[in-house]
Amino acid sequence: MSTEIIQYTVSIYTENNIGLLNRISAIFQRRHMNIESLNTSVSEIEGVSRFTIVVNITEPQMKKIIGQIEKQVEVIKAYYHTEEEIIYQESCLFKIKSELLFEERQIQNIIKESHARIVTVNKEFFVLEKSGKKEEIELLHRELSVFGIMQFTRSGRVSVSKEEMKISTMLQAFQH
Incomplete structure (x- = not known):
């Protein structure tokens, strides 16, 4: 061990x-x-x-x-x-000033390259969602920090095991 x-x-x-x-x-x-x-x-x-x-x-x-x-x-x-x-993922949301989306071509490239998704856009701000490995989220955070992030939040890890966990079978046995 x-x-x-x-x-x-x-x-x-x-x-x-x-x-x-x-x-x-x-x-x-x-x-x-x-x-x-x-x-x-x-x-x-x-x-x-x-x-x-x-x-x-x-x-x-x-x-x-x-x-x-x-x-x-x-x-x-x-x-x-x-x-x-x-197999695991984390998810995050970024809130950024809307003017940057329209005035900074680089932000559009960052969004595209990172496979982030725009969740909402209004006059004041837009919200990006990104799911992926912790390192991918940290990279996107570093890239967007240069432009200013109004708010940021990241979820905890969600995961599934590659091998079967016998929990469902085990619980079904208890229920009978």
């Missing part, structure tokens, strides 16, 4: 209970580990929520944390994956 620090994506399937997010984040906090990205959503299973957490730690630390997470009563199952084992 490697003691090298690498990036893991943790998928936690849970009942949707108030306070669980605080307890899960406290597991990382107690060990002085920073959560790089956090996303919560419904899952493919009705009534089951999914937390997706990105963290940079060693594999032994990751295994201990998974054990602690799975001790939470509402947690059904937790998995961890390396970057190579998942």
